Amino acid sequence: MAGPPPPAVTRQVGSARGGGQRRQLPGELREAARCPVVDADGRTVPFEALYGEQKAIVVFVRNFLCYTCKEYVEDLAKVPKAFLQEANVRLIVIGQSSYHHIKPFCSLTGYTHEMYVDPQREIYKTLGMKRGEGNNVSVRSPHVKSNTFLGCIRSVWRAMTGPAFDFQGDPAQQGGALILGPGNEVHFLHLDKNRLDHVPINTVLQLAGVKTVNFTNKPQIIDV
Numbered sequence: 001m002a003g004p005p006p007p008a009v010t011r012q013v014g015s016a017r018g019g020g021q022r023r024q025l026p027g028e029l030r031e032a033a034r035c036p037v038v039d040a041d042g043r044t045v046p047f048e049a050l051y052g053e054q055k056a057i058v059v060f061v062r063n064f065l066c067y068t069c070k071e072y073v074e075d076l077a078k079v080p081k082a083f084l085q086e087a088n089v090r091l092i093v094i095g096q097s098s099y100h101h102i103k104p105f106c107s108l109t110g111y112t113h114e115m116y117v118d119p120q121r122e123i124y125k126t127l128g129m130k131r132g133e134g135n136n137v138s139v140r141s142p143h144v145k146s147n148t149f150l151g152c153i154r155s156v157w158r159a160m161t162g163p164a165f166d167f168q169g170d171p172a173q174q175g176g177a178l179i180l181g182p183g184n185e186v187h188f189l190h191l192d193k194n195r196l197d198h199v200p201i202n203t204v205l206q207l208a209g210v211k212t213v214n215f216t217n218k219p220q221i222i223d224v
Contacts, residue, residue, distance in 0.1 A: 026186075028126055028127055028128065029126075029127065029180075029186060030184070031126050032047055032122075032123045032126040032127055033046065033047050033048035033184075034046055034047070034048070035047050035118065035122040035123045035126065036118075036122075037050070037094060037116035037117065037118055037123070038099040038116060038117050038118075038119065039099065039102070039115075039116050040099060040102035040103050040106070040115065041099075042099050045116075047118075047123055050090065050092055050114075050116070050180075050181075051090070051180035051181030051182065052181060052182065052183060053181070053182055054088060054089070054090055054181060054182055055087075055088065055089045055090070055179065055180070055181045055182055055187070055208060055209075056089065056090040056091070056092055056179070056180055056181050057089060057090070057091050057092065057177070057178075057179055057204055057205070057208050057210075058092045058094060058177070058178045058179075058180060059072075059073075059076065059091075059092070059093050059094070059175070059176075059177045059204075060093075060094050060095075060096075060118075060123070060124060060129060060175040060176045060177070060178075061073065061093060061094070061095050061175045062169065062171075062173055062174060062175050062192075062195060063095065063096060063097060063169030063170065063171060063173065064095050064097050064101050064105045064169060065169075065171075066171075066195060068195045068196060068198070069095075069175070069195075070105075070108065070109055071145055072198050072201075073093060073105070073109045073111050074109045074110060074111070075201055075215050076091065076093065076111060076113065076201060077109055077110040077111040077112065077113070078213055078215065079091060079113070079201070079205065079210070079213055080213075081112070081113070083205075083210050083211040083213070084113070084210060086210075086211070087208065087209045087210040087211070089208050089209065089210050090113075090114060091113040091114065092113070092114045092115070092116065093111065093113070093114070093115045093116075094115070094116050094117065094118055094123070095115070095116075095117045095118070095169060096117060096118050096119065096121045096124060096169040096170060096173060097117055097119065097169040098117065098119055099116075099117050099119070101117070102115050102116075102117060121170065121173060124173060124175075127176065127191070128191065129173065129174055129175060129176050129191055129192070130174040130191060130192065130193065131170070131172045131173055131174065132172050132174075133172075133174070133193075133194040133195065142198075142200050142215070174191070174192040174193070174194065174195070174197075175192050176189070176190055176191040176192050177189075177190045177198075177199045177204055178190070179204065179207055179208050187207065187208070188204065188207050188208075201213065201215070202215075
């Protein structure tokens with residue numbers, strides 16, 4: 001269920017709580033713009049093609065077997081296309097596996113928006129996305145429902161029961177989220193510190209000028 005439509009925000013921030021002035025892409029992002037991404041059919045386009053003509057929310061996930069990524073993308077799938085179209089914003093997920101894993105992952109999560117992969121992790125590396133996890137960071141994603149033990153078991157089971165034993169990306173790689181475009185504008189940048197350090201989806205939607213979504217599955221009480 002939608003919340004009230006927020007105004008578009010044109011601030012660049014380093015985290016969901018930070019702030020800064022709008023500016024041109026820094027060197028790292030300008031270099032990443034030239035890196036290739038691959039779609040579900042194996043077609044390659046430069047990263048900048050995803051946001052050059054239109055504002056885009058770009059979410060980098062750890063790997064397609066990660067249970068936290070699966071549950072986060074399941075909630076991204078609940079964002080109505082009509083909300084994105086009304087705000088003229090694209091919603092894009094990027095993984096770091098072979099492109100052959102895109103369609104099965106979309107089917108598993110119910111995700112119908114755009115998805116690409118960066119198989120060599122060129123963009124991840126260029127943007128400085130972290131590898132490994134620190135134990136000193138205490139965060140909890142509002143979109144992850146499973147506990148760590150059960151979530152890890154499910155991830156390993158999916159790997160073992162797949163066509164080949166494949167972790168579908170570097171298991172140590174962390175992700176992040178950006179709002180880019182059109183052109184060389186960066187409005188928001190967040191690099192995950194660990195697997196649970198996701199930016200709340202409604203925060204990103206609101207910063208991009210997209211209507212928010214009720215992820216609680218509880219009926220909204222309307223006063224009359």
